[in-house]
Amino acid sequence: MLATNQSTIAPITAVDAAVICVEDIHKYYELGETRVHALRGVSVAVHGGEFVALMGASGSGKSTFMNILGCLDRPGSGRYLLEGVDVSQHDKRALALIRNQKIGFVFQGFNLLARTTALENVELPTLYSKVSNEERHTRASEALAMVGLADRAEHFPSQMSGGQQQRVAVARALVNRPSILLADEPTGNLDSRTSVEIMEVFQDLNDKGLTVVMVTHEHDIAEFAKRVLVFRDGKIRKDEPVRNRPRASEVLKTLPTLED
Amino acid sequence: MLLIAIASISLIVGGIGIMNVMLVSVTERTREIGVRVAVGATEEAIQLQFLGESVMLSLVGGAAGVLGGIVGSYLVGQTLKWEMQMSVEAVVVAALFSVAVGVFFGYYPAQKASHLDPIEALRYE
Ligand SMILES: Nc1ncnc2c1ncn2[C@@H]1O[C@H](COP(=O)(O)OP(=O)(O)O)[C@@H](O)[C@H]1O
Ligand SMILES: [Mg+2]
Numbered sequence: 001m002l003a004t005n006q007s008t009i010a011p012i013t014a015v016d017a018a019v020i021c022v023e024d025i026h027k028y029y030e031l032g033e034t035r036v037h038a039l040r041g042v043s044v045a046v047h048g049g050e051f052v053a054l055m056g057a058s059g060s061g062k063s064t065f066m067n068i069l070g071c072l073d074r075p076g077s078g079r080y081l082l083e084g085v086d087v088s089q090h091d092k093r094a095l096a097l098i099r100n101q102k103i104g105f106v107f108q109g110f111n112l113l114a115r116t117t118a119l120e121n122v123e124l125p126t127l128y129s130k131v132s133n134e135e136r137h138t139r140a141s142e143a144l145a146m147v148g149l150a151d152r153a154e155h156f157p158s159q160m161s162g163g164q165q166q167r168v169a170v171a172r173a174l175v176n177r178p179s180i181l182l183a184d185e186p187t188g189n190l191d192s193r194t195s196v197e198i199m200e201v202f203q204d205l206n207d208k209g210l211t212v213v214m215v216t217h218e219h220d221i222a223e224f225a226k227r228v229l230v231f232r233d234g235k236i237r238k239d240e241p242v243r244n245r246p247r248a249s250e251v252l253k254t255l256p257t258l259e260d
Numbered sequence: 261m262l263l264i265a266i267a268s269i270s271l272i273v274g275g276i277g278i279m280n281v282m283l284v285s286v287t288e289r290t291r292e293i294g295v296r297v298a299v300g301a302t303e304e305a306i307q308l309q310f311l312g313e314s315v316m317l318s319l320v321g322g323a324a325g326v327l328g329g330i331v332g333s334y335l336v337g338q339t340l341k342w343e344m345q346m347s348v349e350a351v352v353v354a355a356l357f358s359v360a361v362g363v364f365f366g367y368y369p370a371q372k373a374s375h376l377d378p379i380e381a382l383r384y385e
Contacts, residue, residue: 096297113292127301
């Protein structure tokens, strides 16, 4: 399912437009005298309802790619169509709006604001949207419920386990009902059981139709996705569907429980 | 003349103090800024947030000054048996100056905050 020439023929009118369509993206970093060629021509299409895992050695360009997908960065060359709209030439303000409305980003470190409650953390993106206070509250509560933390709304990050903090971060990513959920090593700071719990949340959201793209370097975690892309030296070297995909909820039953 | 000189020097010293506090705050909250930008805050939104905070800081300072002034003149009035007069204008001028100092000395830190690269800010330890 690599980007076919079909998308280059009629990018604007393509009705079945992929949620994400990148065409020959390059990215360079200037490091003093040297120039790092971090992405060397990446092309890929991700359709609605997919759950993609990005794998590859450290330094292969996964984060660089994710930051471009998340509109935190722009490609040096090439095109990025998000829901059929070319965002590679958008200015900063337009990109901020896209990040706010269309993208939910989850990081390896949970990046919650320490002095605010779970609910307030989840509300954060709505502060930059046109949303009434009432709506803000409802949406944040709903998002917390979606990740199974309805009863922790008033807790502070320091009162929660790593897994719970990451779920708050997922709820924050969902609060503006984005088109895609992006996660860069979301389980990188979590133990194996908690990691599977996060995968349960992702599979659950994906079942409800959310498109998910995540980076992981653990095979066990990538298996929970439907499709795996492998990066090497700034290029996608492998693109395969996952066969016999495990259900995280089933796997959890076989893992020993730890009290948190 | 002397009073004006003292007042301007205090304003400048106070303003530099505010600027320092705000610069430290921007550094300490680098990650927070990264998160806010990542979830959709524009440069203007970040700038406004930090300008607002520095104006708040400066207003608190202004209010403390006005309070100190009132208490001080009351005490002086009591001991010297002078007639005390409160001027509303003085309070208004103090408030306006506070806002101005907050904006002026908060501008650079706010600018700095809004120009952070979100990717680096999110990685900041
Ligand atoms: N801000 C940066 N400045 C310079 N080089 C960078 C920067 N970010 C990443 N790189 C380089 O780009 C390459 C890809 O990095 P990255 O996308 O972080 O890889 P991964 O996430 O797969 O570990 C690496 O060689 C890395 O050193
Ligand atoms: Mg990385």
